[in-house]
Amino acid sequence: MNTLIRIVGTLIILNGLLSGAASAEDGYDLWLRYQPLPDTEREILTHNATALITPENPSATTQVAINEMQRAFHGFTGNHLPITSEITQGTILIGTPDSSTAIARLALPFGSIGKEGFLLRSMEINGFKTTVIAANTDLGLLYGTFEFLRQVQTKQDLSLLDIISAPDIQLRVLNHWDNLDRSVERGYAGQSIWDWWRLPTVTEPRYQDYARANASLGINGTVLNNVNAQPEVLLPRYIAKTAALADIFRPYGIRVFLSVRFSSPIEIGGLDTADPLNPEVQQWWKDKADEIYRHIPDFGGFLVKANSEGQPGPQDYDRTHVDGANMLAAALEPHDGTVMWRAFVYSEHNPVDRAKQAYDQFKPLDGDFADNVLVQVKNGAIDFQPREPFHPMFGTMPNTPLMMEFQITQEYLGFSTHLVYLGALYEEVLKADTYVQGKGSTVARVIDGSLHGYKQTGIAGVANIGVDRDWSGSIFNQADWYAFGRLAWNPDLDARDIAEEWLKMTFSTDPEFVQTAADMMMRSREAVVDYMTPLGLAHLMDTGHHYGPGPWVSELARPEWNPVYYHRADSEGIGFDRTPTGSNAVEQYAEPLAQHFSDLDTIDDKDLLWFHHLPWDYQMKSGKTLWNELVSRYDRGIEEVESMQAIWESLRPYVDQQRFERTADLLEVQLEEANWWRNASITYFQNVNGLELPEGIEAPPYSLEHYKSLSFPYAPGI
Numbered sequence: 001m002n003t004l005i006r007i008v009g010t011l012i013i014l015n016g017l018l019s020g021a022a023s024a025e026d027g028y029d030l031w032l033r034y035q036p037l038p039d040t041e042r043e044i045l046t047h048n049a050t051a052l053i054t055p056e057n058p059s060a061t062t063q064v065a066i067n068e069m070q071r072a073f074h075g076f077t078g079n080h081l082p083i084t085s086e087i088t089q090g091t092i093l094i095g096t097p098d099s100s101t102a103i104a105r106l107a108l109p110f111g112s113i114g115k116e117g118f119l120l121r122s123m124e125i126n127g128f129k130t131t132v133i134a135a136n137t138d139l140g141l142l143y144g145t146f147e148f149l150r151q152v153q154t155k156q157d158l159s160l161l162d163i164i165s166a167p168d169i170q171l172r173v174l175n176h177w178d179n180l181d182r183s184v185e186r187g188y189a190g191q192s193i194w195d196w197w198r199l200p201t202v203t204e205p206r207y208q209d210y211a212r213a214n215a216s217l218g219i220n221g222t223v224l225n226n227v228n229a230q231p232e233v234l235l236p237r238y239i240a241k242t243a244a245l246a247d248i249f250r251p252y253g254i255r256v257f258l259s260v261r262f263s264s265p266i267e268i269g270g271l272d273t274a275d276p277l278n279p280e281v282q283q284w285w286k287d288k289a290d291e292i293y294r295h296i297p298d299f300g301g302f303l304v305k306a307n308s309e310g311q312p313g314p315q316d317y318d319r320t321h322v323d324g325a326n327m328l329a330a331a332l333e334p335h336d337g338t339v340m341w342r343a344f345v346y347s348e349h350n351p352v353d354r355a356k357q358a359y360d361q362f363k364p365l366d367g368d369f370a371d372n373v374l375v376q377v378k379n380g381a382i383d384f385q386p387r388e389p390f391h392p393m394f395g396t397m398p399n400t401p402l403m404m405e406f407q408i409t410q411e412y413l414g415f416s417t418h419l420v421y422l423g424a425l426y427e428e429v430l431k432a433d434t435y436v437q438g439k440g441s442t443v444a445r446v447i448d449g450s451l452h453g454y455k456q457t458g459i460a461g462v463a464n465i466g467v468d469r470d471w472s473g474s475i476f477n478q479a480d481w482y483a484f485g486r487l488a489w490n491p492d493l494d495a496r497d498i499a500e501e502w503l504k505m506t507f508s509t510d511p512e513f514v515q516t517a518a519d520m521m522m523r524s525r526e527a528v529v530d531y532m533t534p535l536g537l538a539h540l541m542d543t544g545h546h547y548g549p550g551p552w553v554s555e556l557a558r559p560e561w562n563p564v565y566y567h568r569a570d571s572e573g574i575g576f577d578r579t580p581t582g583s584n585a586v587e588q589y590a591e592p593l594a595q596h597f598s599d600l601d602t603i604d605d606k607d608l609l610w611f612h613h614l615p616w617d618y619q620m621k622s623g624k625t626l627w628n629e630l631v632s633r634y635d636r637g638i639e640e641v642e643s644m645q646a647i648w649e650s651l652r653p654y655v656d657q658q659r660f661e662r663t664a665d666l667l668e669v670q671l672e673e674a675n676w677w678r679n680a681s682i683t684y685f686q687n688v689n690g691l692e693l694p695e696g697i698e699a700p701p702y703s704l705e706h707y708k709s710l711s712f713p714y715a716p717g718i
């Protein structure tokens with residue numbers, strides 16, 4: 001390389017670094033970008049924020065808050081905030097009543113914000129305009145600091161702050177389905193971020209950034225490993241690795257949990273049984289818990305998938321879920337640990353509708369679980385489909401705290417390739433009314449504990465995080481992580497508001513951009529429903545990888561793993577009869593909902609084929625036949641993706657090139673695959689019903705054999 005080129009190269013790199021552009025826009029910084037503000041905005045900010053008063057001997061958590069504030073201000077303005085001890089015009093005052101006498105002197109409603117809440121106020125103190133970030137605990141201060149920075153990033157008026165906020169749900173956790181070999185079950189963003197092999201001695205800067213991102217949303221726990229757990233995670237050397245991560249996350253208020261395999265006492269403990277009523281087994285778990293807590297004093301507890309999809313569990317010994325969960329709960333109880341026991345159970349030997357089985361098994365156990373057990377229930381009764389009615393267990397287990405399990409990773413929604421804003425899905429579930437105590441008994445009220453007076457509450461999201469530079473495999477998938485965290489803090493938030501907030505922080509605050517892009521995000525969920533599983537259809541994805549269409553799959557040994565089990569299409573009609581004439585799954589819902597779902601006059605089109613088996617010529621509310629309506633929904637899905645592409649193109653001026661192109665490329669794949677879904681599905685159903693396509697509808701280009709022949713042995717996430 002000649003000298004001139006080298007100098008020019010160096011100048012370019014330097015220039016890039018100074019402007020922050022070199023690496024800033026590959027998505028790594030998530031919603032915490034802290035980009036330089038334009039002059040006028042910087043002036044407003046520096047007018048409102050002139051200096052920082054922090055507690056004297058800050059704790060590790062308070063120090064994290066201070067560091068974040070400084071990092072952000074350096075990003076916004078190029079300067080750090082001076083630290084001072086005197087209140088003057090524009091000071092930001094951070095502290096708890098214990099750590100700051102200035103805060104203690106203010107008459108603030110500390111009683112209403114609990115351990116994790118905060119107050120964010122513009123106040124006049126000694127005649128000076130001051131911003132107060134106050135909380136009862138250092139963790140509250142950290143959350144308050146992130147809220148303050150969100151106010152700056154979303155361009156709120158900093159002279160009029162008046163926010164009081166506390167989480168509605170206690171346990172707000174991510175579930176990583178990460179294996180010890182760094183593969184990620186249903187992971188579409190590269191390998192696991194946990195480098196188990198090099199831990200505990202070698203740690204990655206990413207671990208801190210992970211913690212920052214989660215703390216910025218109020219996520220306070222993380223389950224590090226797959227629910228299909230490997231027993232080795234409980235060996236001493238893995239406990240040491242887990243402890244190293246716990247040490248990094250602790251200042252950010254994030255506790256670690258582990259998924260455990262129920263048969264671990266056999267596999268790594270040398271016992272010949274894992275029977276939960278066996279005293280040796282009980283002792284083994286007690287000793288194991290004691291050992292973990294010696295290394296991780298604030299360890300959160302265990303997540304358990306038992307007697308589900310071949311995993312071992314108490315039923316292997318003719319014991320119940322209660323026996324299993326309570327045995328583990330007893331081991332954790334002296335340490336304040338929690339058991340999250342999953343209700344994702346169904347059996348191929350049970351001829352009953354799969355959608356009914358979890359309720360059937362768990363409802364009789366209501367009230368029998370130990371106090372430190374939460375039962376973790378997926379949002380719907382089958383499995384993270386593009387759309388499912390809410391799980392009927394919500395509302396019907398008044399004496400057992402149920403926690404929500406959402407999937408953030410898009411196992412059944414096009415992996416990380418398809419732009420689908422899941423905030424809309426989460427909102428639909430949380431706002432769904434169970435009616436168990438009359439109108440307004442929403443799923444949100446169940447899981448925040450207010451409906452049944454649960455003493456413990458929780459929500460989990462199956463993470464979409466991997467080692468990809470952008471963490472989630474696409475920029476827009478970051479929004480799902482973000483939306484999960486925001487709704488975990490406050491399940492009543494609006495998905496659209498969250499989308500707007502995220503867009504402002506992630507891309508641009510320009511109102512034209514924000515409105516247009518938020519429209520696109522809000523429509524994206526319905527689009528995927530339309531091109532994959534319209535009108536209440538579900539589980540039509542191809543076997544194993546769950547990526548493309550496979551409505552024809554009928555030969556798997558387990559009947560309820562076959563898509564034909566779900567759609568039940570034949571020459572006469574399509575759909576799963578879950579009314580009293582069929583499986584009667586509707587009876588698991590409270591009235592008037594059961595009636596609403598059963599009655600063809602009242603049920604919404606979106607749930608139709610989930611609950612009803614109907615003839616192909618059934619007259620829809622639109623006036624079309626069911627067949628014609630179905631076809632038109634597939635087409636609507638395609639049109640929506642085309643429209644998303646056009647919208648994104650119109651937003652080019654607002655987005656940096658790297659993130660723009662990446663998203664545009666992904667949308668191109670999405671359109672191609674939406675077409676694949678439409679064509680394969682229509683071809684298959686047409687093959688079953690022998691009906692003509694409605695007039696003017698484009699015929700799919702290939703035969704059914706072609707679609708059936710496609711195979712994807714190397715699809716990620718399996």
Ligand code: BDP
Binds near residue numbers: 185186228305383384
């Ligand atoms: C299904 C996934 C499978 C998970 C299972 C679970 O296909 O990989 O192990 O759920 O949640 O969605 O346990």
